[in-house]
Amino acid sequence: MWSVYPDHFALFGPTTLPAHCYVRLMLELHLVLPPGPGRRAAVETALRDAIRTGRLVAGTRLPSTRVLAGDLGVSRSTIVGAYEQLSAEGFVASRHGQGTIVADVPTGRTGVDDEDLMGPTPTWDFRPGEPDPTSFPRREWMQSVRRIVSDPSGDAMAYPDPRGRIELRHALAAHLARTRSVVTDASGLFVYGGFAAGLGFLADAFRQRSITRIAVEEAMLPMHRIVLRMAGLEVDPIRVDDQGIVVDDLASTKAQAVLVTPGNHYPYGITMSPDRRAQLVGWAELAEAWIIEDDYDGEYRYDRRPIGALQALAPHRVVYAGTASKSLAAGLRLGWLAVPEELRHPLTAAANLRSGVSAIDQLALADFIDRGRLDRHVRAMRRTYDRRRRQLIQRLGAEVPELTPNPCAAGLHLCVPVASPRVERDILERAEAADVGLLGLSTFHRAPETRAGVTIGFSRPPEHAFAAGTDRLVEVLRG
Ligand SMILES: Cc1ncc(COP(=O)(O)O)c(C=O)c1O
Secondary structure, eight states, X not given: OXXXXXXHHHHHOSTTSOHHHHXXXXXXXXXXXXXXXXXXXXXXXXXXXXHHTTSSOTTOBOOOHHHHHHHHTSOHHHHHHHHHHHHHHTSEEEETXXXXXXXXXXXXXXXXXXXXXXXXXXXXXXXXSOOOGGGSOHHHXXXXXXXXXXXXXXXXXXXXXTXXXXXXXXXXXXXXXXXXXXXXXXXXEEEESSHHHHHHHHHHHHHHTTOXXXXXXXXXXXXXXXXXXXXXXXXXXXXXXXXXXXXXHHHTXXXXXXXXXXXXXXXXXXXXXXXXXXXXXXXXXXXXXXXXXXXXTTTOBSSSSOOOOGGGGOTTTEEEEEESTTTTOGGGOOEEEEOOHHHHHHHHHXXXXXXXXXXXXXXXXXXXXXXXXXXXXXXXXXXXXXXXXXXXXXXXXXXXXXXXXXXXXXXXXXXEEOSOHHHHHHHHHHHHHTTEXXXXXXXXXXXXXXXXXXXXXOSSSOHHHHHHHXXXXXXXXXX
């Protein structure tokens, strides 16, 4: 299946991750069964290859037979049989109380090789996540970069403040106040190499303050769950309903922090209701817990003015997170946190050259914002994406009426529920065969019984390929 997440397994090995992550990572390692009979043999071959090539290293605990059967869409007895066969061959060993563990067999692999950890890019790319690369405002960006690097003082060439260049923090504070109602100033802003990096630093700061449990939405960007786990936090998934995260469920956990996407739940496409926002803030006040608001695509709202950030309700309890990955380009690796007073010291203490990003890029973004170019670019892209979104909804309604997207007029993707995990898998298999990139909801949650569906990103295809790509997509969805 297509993925949009790097192969962490190859990078970090298995030891730092809990068992449930392996399932996801195994799927990302293309542990995908070809359709047709002989499922048990196919499972055995896929696992044998993964072990032989070193993708599954010695000591890795394989998922339980129930979980793997659910993830791969086969019966449990198929997995039991495959594990028994691999055990007889010496590829795995079953240990009482520990499950099935990968045995120490010679592999042809010596470490991370030069294969691209992001995997291949489909020709017709409807995976959610990134803006149209051809829309990047190249000329204006280059003008900003040129201004920065030709500054005769050479100021941009020095090591930057590890919290981020002050020029960018000032520009962001004003921009976020104006466009997202965020309450902060330059001293509360920290710049990182994308939200993923900022989340890692924040999780480290939580650990230092003896915060060990964080709640997350039941479906989420898997990479963020991994970042939290790698920082040593226990992660509690919480149900999401049509108003957002279910705060009553959250209140019954011992979580001291929660990571949410209130503007547009990722990937379900649900805007957190005003009541739920108030309830969430109420919980945080009472529990003296922290809310991390991941406002990854808050700029893109199509039915009304963008809904202001939750952070404005409780700036002393909410860490607001923003990114350039949707508004400009993910390749910039620029993200920021607006941090409550109490967390600034630990984050400043943790800030060092490891957290820094290119001063040239930071200053270019500050210049780009100050000149009003980010506003202009987002306004133009909002129109483009709104048109694409409406075209897509119209085509689905006319040609595949049984697939109705969740009604969220925001963001860069549609979330289309389907009847069962089996239907989801069928669509994804057809998409892969047609070289159409789609992601299923199973990419985003751990439990097979959670919702089934597909996410259709409408931002990635270049403008010239959108219509032809949509034709392909509709064919795939029609089956
Ligand atoms: C839910 C969510 N949050 C945040 C981000 C942005 O992360 P980053 O700034 O690390 O690119 C993404 C990008 O895909 C995302 O899907």
